[in-house]
Amino acid sequence: MGNREQYLQEGIRLLNRTPDVRITRKSSVYETDPFGFTDQDPFLNMAVEVQTGLSALELLHRMLEIELKLGRKREVRWGPRTLDLDLLSYNRQIWTSPELILPHPGVKERAFVLIPLQEIAPDDAIPGIPSLAQHGLSLQGKEGVRKWTTTSSPNESGLSGS
Numbered sequence: 001m002g003n004r005e006q007y008l009q010e011g012i013r014l015l016n017r018t019p020d021v022r023i024t025r026k027s028s029v030y031e032t033d034p035f036g037f038t039d040q041d042p043f044l045n046m047a048v049e050v051q052t053g054l055s056a057l058e059l060l061h062r063m064l065e066i067e068l069k070l071g072r073k074r075e076v077r078w079g080p081r082t083l084d085l086d087l088l089s090y091n092r093q094i095w096t097s098p099e100l101i102l103p104h105p106g107v108k109e110r111a112f113v114l115i116p117l118q119e120i121a122p123d124d125a126i127p128g129i130p131s132l133a134q135h136g137l138s139l140q141g142k143e144g145v146r147k148w149t150t151t152s153s154p155n156e157s158g159l160s161g162s
Ligand SMILES: Nc1ncnc2c1ncn2[C@@H]1O[C@H](COP(=O)(O)OP(=O)(O)OP(=O)(O)O)[C@@H](O)[C@H]1O
Pocket: 060, 074, 077, 078, 079, 084, 085, 086, 087, 088, 098, 099, 100, 101, 102, 103, 104, 105, 106
């Protein structure tokens, strides 16, 4: 919602100012069709890598604080938001608790996550996630807001159909 690029940049700034958290890589920014609740404006998505001494749960808590600081309200599931920060993967750990699931369960079904992620992380960064090529996805363009193409017809998530 609102000035989407500014929210992304502010989120990154606050993440990088968090004690014991340093951003080490940033993907391009992608404009993506809304997934889940489709009657809303396009999203901007990106992935960042951080180096941290925090535990995964501590990092998640700092991320939730940043969302709140930037005015995130939880109204409609999958609905419009100022900023959503998800912890996609942490040291290739596999973890399930009521508060935190690792890797994030949405990764494997969301092209808007997989594509920015593959720009900054190796194919095996997330346990159990097939590579982009295995999803039939390829990237276009090099600068600015980027797009991708699917080699077969996309399903709702934007990933190639099975
Ligand atoms: N890996 C994770 N990263 C971020 N949040 C997670 C993760 N695993 C579990 N959660 C939990 O999910 C809760 C709800 O997240 P949120 O409201 O951002 O969902 P959403 O963005 O609407 O939908 P989705 O989670 O499908 O992207 C968080 O409070 C958090 O405790």
